[in-house]
Amino acid sequence: xxxxxxxxxxxxxxxxxxxxxxxVVKEKSKxxxxxxxxxxxxxxxxxxFIKVLKNKVIVPALExxxxxxxxxxxxxxxxxxxxxxxxxxxxxxxxxxxxHEKFGYQLYVDESGRFIGYEDKPLGFPTDLKLDEVVxxxxxxxxxxxxxxxxxxxxxxxxxxxxxxxxxxxxxxVSEGGYKLAKREGFVVITSSDAHTPEDIGRRTxxxxxxxxxxxxxxxxxxxxxxITPWD
Amino acid sequence: MKLKEVMDELGLKYVCGxxxxxxxxxxxxxxxxxxxxxxxxxTLWVTVQSHMNIIAVATITGIxxxxxxxxxxxxxxxxxxAKEEGITLFKTQENSFVVSGRLYALGLR
Numbered sequence: 001x002x003x004x005x006x007x008x009x010x011x012x013x014x015x016x017x018x019x020x021x022x023x024v025v026k027e028k029s030k031x032x033x034x035x036x037x038x039x040x041x042x043x044x045x046x047x048x049f050i051k052v053l054k055n056k057v058i059v060p061a062l063e064x065x066x067x068x069x070x071x072x073x074x075x076x077x078x079x080x081x082x083x084x085x086x087x088x089x090x091x092x093x094x095x096x097x098x099x100h101e102k103f104g105y106q107l108y109v110d111e112s113g114r115f116i117g118y119e120d121k122p123l124g125f126p127t128d129l130k131l132d133e134v135v136x137x138x139x140x141x142x143x144x145x146x147x148x149x150x151x152x153x154x155x156x157x158x159x160x161x162x163x164x165x166x167x168x169x170x171x172x173x174v175s176e177g178g179y180k181l182a183k184r185e186g187f188v189v190i191t192s193s194d195a196h197t198p199e200d201i202g203r204r205t206x207x208x209x210x211x212x213x214x215x216x217x218x219x220x221x222x223x224x225x226x227x228i229t230p231w232d
Numbered sequence: 233m234k235l236k237e238v239m240d241e242l243g244l245k246y247v248c249g250x251x252x253x254x255x256x257x258x259x260x261x262x263x264x265x266x267x268x269x270x271x272x273x274x275t276l277w278v279t280v281q282s283h284m285n286i287i288a289v290a291t292i293t294g295i296x297x298x299x300x301x302x303x304x305x306x307x308x309x310x311x312x313x314a315k316e317e318g319i320t321l322f323k324t325q326e327n328s329f330v331v332s333g334r335l336y337a338l339g340l341r
Contacts, residue, residue, distance in 0.1 A: 015284070067263065068263065069262075069264055094265070094268060096292060102288075102291065102316075102317065103288050124285060125265070125268070125285070125289075126263075126264050126265045128265060153283045154283065
């Protein structure tokens with residue numbers, strides 16, 4: 001069994017703490033075997049985390065905001081695929097320059113935890129892609145789409161009131177209430193921290209009944225519902 | 233029209249920000265991208281969205297104030313950000329339709 005927190009933001013997300021760097025995440029994720037590392041609408045800060053956290057399974061991921069303001073996670077086996085999606089999304093974000101001072105720094109980091117650049121695209125805003133298009137994009141590039149924090153702000157239930165008909169089979173929840181709603185609809189249910197600060201890491205986790213310590217095995221586990229949440 | 237007058241006329245609950253500012257337009261919508269694309273400067277925005285991102289949207293578009301409807305509450309972070317950015321916040325138990333109608337009757341367009 002492997003313990004997983006599949007929703008951890010980095011210092012590239014404008015709303016995340018600038019201390020969400022590989023070294024700090026490593027320090028704060030002791031006891032976890034699997035981490036999903038992501039940012040809003042991009043995976044472009046994931047690579048240094050893979051290098052620094054090489055004893056863990058790091059799932060390259062991103063959290064896409066649809067035009068309906070619904071957050072959808074994409075989990076990928078290959079970083080190249082999630083980076084391809086990230087590049088595609090750049091053309092679907094608002095055409096404005098991000099104000100780092102006003103709305104939070106979007107920082108690229110290297111393996112040593114040093115900041116090496118800014119991202120000026122406004123990552124914290126909705127893309128112009130409809131929910132169906134977001135899901136299709138993730139699937140087309142070999143990713144697994146997951147509805148993020150469904151019962152909370154920017155979650156699909158919060159925004160739309162229902163689970164729409166889509167190929168999405170996995171949902172992330174943050175409460176027992178959300179767990180029950182998603183289970184009733186037949187979803188595989190996970191929970192994760194949605195960490196934006198180091199202290200958040202691991203505050204909600206799941207156990208995965210995995211064959212081996214690989215991304216492929218973790219993703220297969222998710223697809224097959226071999227997941228144990230705190231509410232199972 | 234001054235925000236103070238709007239607040240008094242509609243019986244809005246004041247949350248934070250200046251009341252002396254003028255608003256000319258109203259805009260009612262809950263999708264951030266729609267608001268970003270369509271709201272004019274000097275607008276009073278009617279919505280049920282309370283996440284911190286509404287302040288970024290307001291700042292970029294020139295929205296002066298926000299009325300949060302249906303008895304929703306703002307996040308603490310949203311209020312903090314609104315104070316920093318000088319966006320005036322109100323809330324009300326009424327729904328967006330009723331609030332919009334009353335704003336229209338007051339002369340906002």
